[in-house]
Amino acid sequence: MSRKRIIAGNWKLNKTASETRRFLLTLRNKIAGMDALPEILICPPSVALETAIDAARESGIAIGAQNAYWESTGAFTGEVSTEMLESLGVSHVLIGHSERRALFGESDENVNRKLLKVLSGTLTPIACVGEMLEDREAGRTEEVVVGQVKSALMGVAHEHARRIVLAYEPVWAIGTGLTATPGQANVVHGLIRRSVGAIFDGAVADELRILYGGSAKPDNAAGLMAESDVDGLLVGGASLDADSFAEIIRAAA
Numbered sequence: 001m002s003r004k005r006i007i008a009g010n011w012k013l014n015k016t017a018s019e020t021r022r023f024l025l026t027l028r029n030k031i032a033g034m035d036a037l038p039e040i041l042i043c044p045p046s047v048a049l050e051t052a053i054d055a056a057r058e059s060g061i062a063i064g065a066q067n068a069y070w071e072s073t074g075a076f077t078g079e080v081s082t083e084m085l086e087s088l089g090v091s092h093v094l095i096g097h098s099e100r101r102a103l104f105g106e107s108d109e110n111v112n113r114k115l116l117k118v119l120s121g122t123l124t125p126i127a128c129v130g131e132m133l134e135d136r137e138a139g140r141t142e143e144v145v146v147g148q149v150k151s152a153l154m155g156v157a158h159e160h161a162r163r164i165v166l167a168y169e170p171v172w173a174i175g176t177g178l179t180a181t182p183g184q185a186n187v188v189h190g191l192i193r194r195s196v197g198a199i200f201d202g203a204v205a206d207e208l209r210i211l212y213g214g215s216a217k218p219d220n221a222a223g224l225m226a227e228s229d230v231d232g233l234l235v236g237g238a239s240l241d242a243d244s245f246a247e248i249i250r251a252a253a
């Protein structure tokens with residue numbers, strides 16, 4: 001089964017709208033001559049989404065949001081709905097990033113509600129899971145990660161399952177310069193794929209793209225993606241620089 005790779009940049013709380021435009025115009029030029037491009041996605045802050053969509057038009061670069069709420073409208077100060085994102089031309093949305101979980105109190109149940117809401121519309125969700133260092137050291141990686149996957153997917157209809165992308169981001173590797181080794185990542189990706197197969201079926205598991213995230217950089221990208229169950233990368237810090245992000249894209253091409 002060959003799965004098309006995805007190289008996604010999660011910019012977190014970085015770049016204004018004008019910086020976003022400049023980055024995308026630069027990236028367009030850098031990827032123009034490349035063959036066999038992976039799917040390319042940039043997730044800027046929400047206030048730069050409209051600019052990003054305009055700057056990425058007809059470039060093959062998709063634009064995603066970093067978060068969305070599970071209600072469509074109403075008294076939910078500060079939130080953004082999936083319908084609002086769809087109407088801008090956003091195609092993807094991150095769900096349950098570990099920073100949302102750790103810093104903004106998102107529970108497994110919140111992540112599940114968000115995922116179900118996204119799937120009721122047209123966006124492609126990228127649902128994030130990953131264990132903390134103390135989980136890994138206590139030998140609880142499988143229990144934690146598979147538990148997060150099962151809880152995120154609770155109640156997802158079979159016909160929607162094929163739209164889901166998952167990202168494995170070990171919390172201890174995010175922004176720390178510590179990367180999971182390709183072998184460590186592949187073991188967990190395999191566990192995730194098997195648990196998705198058990199929930200849905202083998203065909204869904206075979207098609208599922210599972211991205212790795214956590215200090216992914218130009219010098220480790222190819223090694224991570226050489227693993228059988230690593231279908232792309234969710235890149236934080238190294239996606240902020242057009243040169244390094246383009247190098248990671250080249251490693252996936």
Ligand code: 13P
Pocket residue numbers: 010097169173174175176177213214215216234235236237238
């Ligand atoms: P870094 O690549 O900066 O470690 O961040 C990873 C991440 O959280 C992507 O979502």
